[in-house]
Amino acid sequence: METARELGVAAVPGVEFSTDYKGKELHLLGLFVLPEHYAAIERLVKEQHVLKEISNMELVERLNNAGYAIDYANVKRRNPNGNANRAHMAAELLEQGYVQSIKEAFDTILSEDAGFYLPPSRLQLTDVIKDLRRIGVLPILAHPLQDMTEQELRELLPEAIESGLFGIETMHSSYTDEMICIAEEIASEYGLSVSGGSDFHGSVKPDIFLGTGKGNLNIPERVYTNLLRAKEKKI
Numbered sequence: 001m002e003t004a005r006e007l008g009v010a011a012v013p014g015v016e017f018s019t020d021y022k023g024k025e026l027h028l029l030g031l032f033v034l035p036e037h038y039a040a041i042e043r044l045v046k047e048q049h050v051l052k053e054i055s056n057m058e059l060v061e062r063l064n065n066a067g068y069a070i071d072y073a074n075v076k077r078r079n080p081n082g083n084a085n086r087a088h089m090a091a092e093l094l095e096q097g098y099v100q101s102i103k104e105a106f107d108t109i110l111s112e113d114a115g116f117y118l119p120p121s122r123l124q125l126t127d128v129i130k131d132l133r134r135i136g137v138l139p140i141l142a143h144p145l146q147d148m149t150e151q152e153l154r155e156l157l158p159e160a161i162e163s164g165l166f167g168i169e170t171m172h173s174s175y176t177d178e179m180i181c182i183a184e185e186i187a188s189e190y191g192l193s194v195s196g197g198s199d200f201h202g203s204v205k206p207d208i209f210l211g212t213g214k215g216n217l218n219i220p221e222r223v224y225t226n227l228l229r230a231k232e233k234k235i
Contacts, residue, residue, distance in 0.1 A: 010224065015041055016142060017048060020122035021156060027142035028125060029169070030132045031195070032231055040135045048123055049083055055120030056084050062116045068098055068109070078204070086110050086117065087204035102204070126163040133164035138231055140195045141165060143172040145179045150186070157190050167227070171196025173213030193230045196223055 004011030013033045019026050033041055060072045070092055078088040090105035099105040110117050132139040141160065144153050157165070170183035171194075187194045198213040199205070207214060 012224065012227075015045065017044070017128050018052075018122055019125040019128050021125040024147070024152075025119060025122065026125055026144070026147055026156075028128055028132075029140040029142050029195070029197075030128075030137040031140055031227065033137055037135050037137055040131070041137070044123070044128065044131060051121045051123075052083070052085065055118065056089075059089065059117050063109070066116065068093065069096065085204075087201065091204055102206070126159060129160060129163040129165050133166070138166040138193075138227065139164060140193075141168045142197070143169050143174065143199065145183055146172060146174050150182055153186060157186070157192075161190060161192070165192065166230070167193030167195050169196055170194040171217065171219055171223075173198050173208050173217055193227055194223060195227060 001011055001013055003009075012031050014029055014031045015033055017028045017030070019028050030041065056075075057072065060070050060075070063070050070089070072084075075084045075088050075092045076082050078084065078091055086106065087102065090099070090102045090110055093099050093105045093109060094102060099109065108114060112119070129139040148156070153168075168183060168187050170187055171180055175183070184194060186192075196217075196219040198208055198211055198217055200208050200210040200213075209215065211217070211219075
């Protein structure tokens with residue numbers, strides 16, 4: 001945020017939660033997180049991290065027992081804040097020579113079918129939506145068509161909107177032009193604001209670049225201005 005101020009760039013502080021909805025992992029963004037929201041956000045994040053840490057340690061134990069020499073301390077050092085996820089596990093497996101790519105790690109050793117990774121207990125999607133709206137932060141469903149079919153998204157939205165869902169990501173690095181059109185149509189149909197993002201996660205997603213995704217992503221400035229106006233009007 002300080003760098004943005006120095007450069008004269010409009011920055012939107014946010015947070016991303018991994019949540020559960022009827023057994024499915026869905027990612028929820030909270031946008032326009034202001035300093036007065038920090039304490040409430042930290043409480044939610046801490047709860048999420050405790051659940052994730054338990055899952056991580058159990059995963060490493062299973063991998064070690066199967067002969068994969070993975071040091072959890074090394075995995076955690078891959079993230080400056082010390083919090084690890086499957087992408088950091090995949091990077092460690094790659095460095096140790098057990099796989100040839102991050103994608104291979106996810107498709108093989110770290111897939112749920114392999115039996116080593118078991119999804120952690122997660123915060124409930126609708127609960128986090130309510131918590132974010134309660135403090136004035138915009139809850140945005142991240143890359144929904146990456147995680148759900150169009151029909152599944154339509155089935156989820158009435159309950160999510162009733163809980164306070166503000167918008168959905170209609171532009172994302174993984175989206176085709178057709179997916180963008182579908183997402184925008186759904187957002188319009190349900191009266192939701194639209195958002196977009198590259199889903200840049202640093203070295204754990206080396207094929208995704210900040211802002212431009214895989215090289216062709218271009219989020220119009222109107223997305224930012226419309227979100228800002230909608231926030232000021234609705235929250």
